[in-house]
Amino acid sequence: EAQVTQNPRYLITVTGKKLTVTCSQNMNHEYMSWYRQDPGLGLRQIYYSMNVEVTDKGDVPEGYKVSRKEKRNFPLILESPSPNQTSLYFCASSLNGLSSYNSPLHFGNGTRLTVT
Amino acid sequence: AQSVTQPDIHITVSEGASLELRCNYSYGATPYLFWYVQSPGQGLQLLLKYFSGDTLVQGIKGFEAEFKRSQSSFNLRKPSVHWSDAAEYFCAVGDREYGNKLVFGAGTILRVKS
Numbered sequence: 095e096a097q098v099t100q101n102p103r104y105l106i107t108v109t110g111k112k113l114t115v116t117c118s119q120n121m122n123h124e125y126m127s128w129y130r131q132d133p134g135l136g137l138r139q140i141y142y143s144m145n146v147e148v149t150d151k152g153d154v155p156e157g158y159k160v161s162r163k164e165k166r167n168f169p170l171i172l173e174s175p176s177p178n179q180t181s182l183y184f185c186a187s188s189l190n191g192l193s194s195y196n197s198p199l200h201f202g203n204g205t206r207l208t209v210t
Numbered sequence: 211a212q213s214v215t216q217p218d219i220h221i222t223v224s225e226g227a228s229l230e231l232r233c234n235y236s237y238g239a240t241p242y243l244f245w246y247v248q249s250p251g252q253g254l255q256l257l258l259k260y261f262s263g264d265t266l267v268q269g270i271k272g273f274e275a276e277f278k279r280s281q282s283s284f285n286l287r288k289p290s291v292h293w294s295d296a297a298e299y300f301c302a303v304g305d306r307e308y309g310n311k312l313v314f315g316a317g318t319i320l321r322v323k324s
């Protein structure tokens with residue numbers, strides 16, 4: 095089954111403790127992206143990647159890192175989490191970017207992160 | 211930079227009634243436009259999209275949307291709402307210049323009463 099898999103689904107951590115949220119897709123997609131969803135703000139793009147070793151900042155990249163060493167994986171890293179990073183995070187992928195009509199975004203089911 | 215406004219935070223409609231969810235965008239040229247739906251505990255699912263051509267686009271689940279350049283709008287419509295349509299709906303704008311950035315509206319929560 096074609097899917098985007100995020101882990102974990104729920105994560106509670108403390109300020110300053112490094113964490114990684116994994117994202118994997120099995121569709122051989124070139125484009126992958128991370129979003130955070132906050133009430134009243136919708137989804138905001140954190141980082142995106144057009145291919146292996148190619149990453150770019152979205153609208154809210156501060157406090158986050160990403161890597162794209164393999165095509166299928168795009169982990170989100172919080173080196174020193176803070177309470178304002180408490181949010182619902184989504185990973186998404188598409189075949190070859192958003193500007194292609196036949197390349198819709200496929201979303202994972204989300205990771206709810208709480209930083210205390 | 212582009213922006214998206216969804217003026218209605220919540221909307222409640224009766225089952226069988228028609229629905230219109232509003233979306234206005236700010237962008238210098240013709241953007242890519244999308245509507246997504248999110249059911250509780252789920253990721254987002256694409257309902258429909260506009261890239262160019264016919265300004266009335268059809269999507270899944272009986273939804274349609276109309277791009278109106280003069281009003282900078284891309285409103286989502288459905289002629290008869292079903293209880294299963296209760297969800298949160300997001301309008302999104304893609305940048306033709308920076309093709310891989312996507313900006314979402316704040317969302318509209320749809321409640322359906324029987």
